[in-house]
Amino acid sequence: MSGFGGGSSCGSCGFRGGFRGGFRGVISADELAAQLTACRIAGPVARRERVLRNCARFAHGDPELRLGLDPERDWPADRLLALLARRCGVSPDPAHRHGPDTLDPELTVRALDALAAVLARTAAARGTVLTGTGHPGPLLGFYAALAGALRAAGCSLPVPGRGRAFQAHAPEGARRCALDYVRRVGVVRVYEETSPNGAPRSVGPGAAPLADPVHTHSPQPVRIALAALAEAGHPRPDLVIGDHGWICGAGRLGVPAVGPADADDPAVFVAEAEGQVAVAVPLDDGARPECYGMLTAYVLQQAGMSQ
Template identity: 55%
Template sequence: MLSVAALRAHLLAAGLAGPVATSREESLRSYRLFAARDPRVLIGLDPEWGWSERDLLALMADKCGVSADPAHRSGPDVIDPERTLGALDAFAGRLAAAAARRAPVLFGTGHPHRLLGFYADLADALSAAGCDVLVPAQGRCVDIVTRFGVRTYNLDYVRGVALVREPGARGEGRETGAHTHSPLPVRLALEAAADGGGPLPELVVGDHGWVCGAGQLGIEAIGLADTDDPALFVGEAEGRVSVAVPLDDAVRSDYYRPLTRYVLNRACLSQ
């Protein structure tokens, strides 16, 4: 069993919390764009409240532990490991609740190179607990706006976790895919589930648009978010995201393995 102290030490040593690779400049730019309601940063959320840059900075200081000083404008951003630990406990609690009622669950990630293994292990555990891990719209096309223009991707699943691939990419089931913040993949998956007459997820687990897109549609959603992803924390503050875990979402994939063990243990889902 991984102790709280050991996980705290790992978070700091791996750069998952403490000073992180995300820069203060990146975070402040995201808060500025969110305040202007730029869809690239809203990632599927339609905020009910008016959020100024100062409001967002105060929220992120509370949720993540970043500096609340607006004059602090450069250098690495910072995540308080205690906030990460507290959010991981809440995250585990929602997984445990889903397992207890054998709820259908949908997993999806916009960071497949980094986070797919983390989510896949959770999906395996929930499946073993009797949950239906959904895979709707597999192989379907989705058009996503990128900085290079509109691109068409294919929705795929690896070990029960959704991701998008560029068209023509070979190797179904491989742990490769595109980085995206878009909510369109989760909307496509949910539409396909509804049209197919199958169950809709009672819980969506993931990041970026997967969480915000599902939460905006009234489906319980939990996920991971960096300091430059204010949408998940706004969604949490407004009651449309159940849990947003603050951490660096782009470190080496193996650095998330201790988090997997911790969460599964807390959720009483260790196999």
């Protein structure tokens, strides 16, 4: 998985450096906004059909789109579209049914500033932080860089529930999974096979490796992690940084949560609007992993945590 360490280069925009301070010099908001558009992390990147379809699915209670969120208010599709227009920059016109849609890079930068402010406060307090992602391919490096900077600032980054198995429900059916951590970022692995005695294989020390981390919307991983902390007698973390089910699942349980979300994931923006999520950052969450390098450097710069 190229792009998870330092020294990578984004072919889309020419950014050279790494997630951990590889960029030299102060990054301005305008410079970042231009890079976000060049890398197609913002700008005309959303598909209108998908945005509208997912608004309708969320409004009808589809658990795959709710991401573990239990909304406090009614959110019909037209109200969701208006929310996404304000928070992401998509077109508010319900008659716009097809073709490209837009994520406003200025809104992305503004939300990244808010995210950086939360990180700075957490670092100053040397808080406990849990990180996790349902988008391990594109975003693992982003989360790992934030986790590394927080640890360097004196924060605790626990890895609770590592190796615990669970059933994840997806459109293609139930999958046998396990919670794991890569560079202290929570991920989900699917069992490729069982052990010789027919039991699921472990992800503990010395165990045979499972499959690569997979994409998931499930809130189960963060629930497992929070339950494991409680079982060990530890308090809840001061902050959860994540996406999909990690951010919505944490927010639903009253844990402060921040993280990115695409315009076709309305649950995260609903959670933010209802006060269940502290900061939702609108961006395309499926770009090449190295394209998030300048974005990551900018967040750490704004938080005063550049390494």
